[in-house]
Amino acid sequence: MAATPAYWFVVLPDRDLAPGLLGRLRDLAGRAVLRTVPHASGRPWLAGCWPDEELAACAVGDVRLAVAGTCSLQPAELAARARQISQSAHIEPVLRDAHGCFHLLASVAGHTYVRGSFSGQRRVYRAEAGGGTVCASHARVLARLTAAELDTAQLALRLTGDTIAHPLGWDALWRGVHAVLPGTAMELTPGGEVRTRRWWQPPAADLPLDEAAAGLREALERAVASRVRPGEVVGADLSGGMDSTSLCFLAAQAGARLVAVTLDAGAPTNEDRLFATRAAGHLPGVEHLVFASADLPAQFSGLDECVDPGDEPSAIVRTRVEQRYLAGQMRAHGARLRLSGFGGDQVIQSPPSYVHGLLRRSPVAGLRHAAGWRARHRRPLGALTKALLDRGSYAAWLTEAAGMLRTPVSGDDLRWGLRPSLPSWASERAVQLCRERLLGAARDAAEPLHPERGRHAWLASAQRGGRLAGPLAHRGQLDRLPYHSPFCDDAVIAAALAARPHEAAGPWSYKPLLAAAMHGLVPEAVLRRTTKDHFGYEWHNGLRHNRRTLAAWAEDSRLVAAGLADEDALRRALLSPQLLLGGTAEFETTLGVEAWLRGLEHPHTPDGTREMNSAPTTR
Known part of the structure; x- marks a missing residue:
């Protein structure tokens, strides 16, 4: 329990x-x-x-x-x-x-x-x-x-990760x-x-870029100002990306004394530190802490620790110990809370499915954007055309998705969103349970978040950011440093959604709405950045460092015990994750569910003492 x-x-x-x-x-x-x-x-x-x-x-x-x-x-x-x-x-x-x-x-x-x-x-x-x-x-x-x-059916659905359907x-x-x-x-x-x-209704998506940017700027200013006070020390992530850098400048504008943290990745081509250092040079009085990845705890460390698992599984187990170390460094420098740019990717830009509605309102603009997205993602013309011409209901999409749970998702979905997909090691029982829930939602006429699929996809994306921000806030409680994601505030989401979708995102520019909102505050070099780096080297190094734990999990998996994973297939995935074809997301999602089930076996009371409860049962 x-x-x-x-x-x-x-x-x-x-x-x-x-x-x-x-x-x-x-x-x-x-x-x-x-x-x-x-x-x-x-x-x-x-x-x-x-x-x-x-x-x-x-x-x-x-x-x-x-x-x-x-x-x-x-x-x-x-x-x-x-x-x-x-x-x-x-x-x-x-x-x-x-x-x-x-x-x-x-x-x-x-x-x-x-x-x-x-x-x-x-x-x-x-x-x-x-x-x-x-x-x-x-x-x-x-x-x-x-x-x-x-x-057990809800556990099975969690194996679909970010593709879990509304x-x-x-x-x-x-x-x-x-x-x-x-x-x-x-x-x-x-x-x-x-x-x-x-109680909540989305705004009309009709503001031109400059007006929407002004509204987003005001909403972000208020979001940050409600969390920081002049003269107080505030920790902040400074990744070098547009989202976290914007919050740092907004916090400085609100009078905070910043302790900004940057990770210096091991890959020689990674530009995060370069852009973060440029930004820090414009932040008044900032204390900029740069940590080489080699000096931090390896990713995937602490998988076998007995920690409060939270209300549901989370894929953040990969960096849990690393982030706990960084939180400790911020606290040591006097920070009372931590600002994160998490949620910016999901909130301030519309997914490409906005093209479906744009094509019907303005065919010339719609065809131009469709061609741009096709070139950017190298999508086959036939698949793109089929998606843009589709007029199926949300219930029909759920029904179709129920029959394709074993089919990998590829590219941006221009229909109702990313189609739910299970990893190759999911058991037939997991597939059947997910299929039943999807078909049940279709039979019950589950409603999309908006009748227009592009609008639905943006709303679902914003809520995906909020759903993932919850575990981050929980981790902040465990790390004794409150963790805040201002991009996930409802007022910020509403301000972003007021923009015309094809102006808030596009195949030719990166986060144009946020760039316009932060013009004059954040250095132009950061706002013009179009790259987004990764920590692939750290990912593989963390797997090597924690091979023994992964091997032990392979031999005693709680997912296998619950009947949701195939034992041999999961063992191959855990022992050789570098060979996976489905990408890192489904692997980390599975680790999150496995870790959550294990965490339930060793619950702790709020004061840290272990409870003497039996392991949870599933049915």
């Missing part, structure tokens, strides 16, 4: 529940003190464990309002907004201009309201407990509260624990009724 995270909360309806529910929540808190906040009726509304700086709540008459996470509203402003609320329909309008990444919680006239972020970095889960529906910030909390078993990637990995889809809120009524309400 999974351990309770160090920070969590449960949202309870304003009605009488089983008298033992609070006692069970106190048991989940372990040695920590269970904190509670009441409804106006006196019944418990919020219960959990959180530091003061993580959750701000106010009470104004019969209204209770709280935000958990990073929010631009100060406590006095939050109380002023609460005074404008008399029914649950007022909640979102009065907080529409709040910036950050946060949960929004409210209790109004007996109605309980809870939602996370549209990006999916802040999530909400629900389950039946104590005779009613309760919500929580973490799936693990509800899994422990309800003694839930692992859902909305299948959002649900929890425990039976009976369900996700509230990002962009929707949960309302619990006093009578026990459960309602979902859509």
Whole structure:
């Protein structure tokens, strides 16, 4: 059974529940003190464990309002907004201009309201407990509260990695624990009724580049300013790329004292250090720390460490120890938090499938962009034409994908997104489970995030960034240095999505929207950069360094035990990953799922003591 995270909360309806529910929540808190906040009726509304700086709540008459996470509203402003609320329909309008990444919680006239972020970095889960529906910030909390078993089908879906199809990637990995889809809120009524309400709508994608860039600049400025204070020391990644470099300059503009970290890769052609050093020369008072990859812990180190696995598998196991070391260096230089450019790739540029809609609105421009993408990715003319002429529904695409799980994905998909694909070592049972879930979603008429496939793909990409930012924030908690990804803030996503898709991305320029937004702040040499380096040398060196651990996993795989991987095929992959044809992503995804299952066998309580629980069961 999974351990309770160090920070969590449960949202309870304003009605009488089983008298033992609070006692069970106190048991989940372990040695920590269970904190509670009441409804106006006196019944418990919020219960959990959180530091003061993580959750701000106010009470104004019969209204209770709280935000958990990073929010631009100060406590006095939050109380002023609460005074404008008399029914649950007022909640979102009065907080529409709040910036950050946060949960929004409210209790109004007996109605309980809870939602996370549209990006999916802040999530909400629900389950039946104590005779009613309760919500929580973490799936693990509800899994422990309800003694839930692992859902093997959800584990199988996680083997598809970044190609997991909407909305299948959002649900929890425990039976009976369900996700509230990002962009929707949960309302619990006093009578026990459960309602979902859509609170987030994408902006119209009609702003010309200069106007959209100005909006993105303002949103990023506010996102960074809500996290840093003048004179405080802030750690920041300075990779040499456009995303992280932009945040460094925005943090400096907000008055932060920067401790910027750059990795110097072993490949002689890698240009990251060159561009990072150029940028650092323009940052006032920056303390620039450059680390040669040879002096850092090898990638894939610490695979066998017993660490809190989080709510779900994550592919960041490759650099976990390396990043922990860098976080320690930032803390040693006084940093109180860490800014990361993670999410920029997913948020500020539209995937190439925007061409499908552009071709119908403006055929000449659409054909020009299609030709550009074809040349850039060397796509066969027949495949490109077929994708652009396709008019199939999202349900039809899910049905087709269900029959092609064994077929490798190649190139950019100009249809509804990257098609779900399983690695070659996935078992027939894993294929069947994934196929059933995809067909089930198609039968249930799963709706895309937007009727236009290019728009859907961009929204799904932004949420993919948010979904992956969650584990990074969790890692920041473990590393004792809060990890922030401002590109995944909802306001930043909305500002980016307001741009015309064919101007926010294109085959002839790199991240034109962000380059226009940062013009005059970030050095032009960085904004004109078109290359994106990799750490291939470090990847292979890490595999060699950790060969024994990988060999041990090959002989005692939890994925094999769960029936989700073929033993011989997985052994070949783990012992000779350098020979894989499917690329590094599917290998790291599989390692993430294997590591997560192993982590559940050795859960730790928030204070670090090991719990004496049996291994989780699957069915």
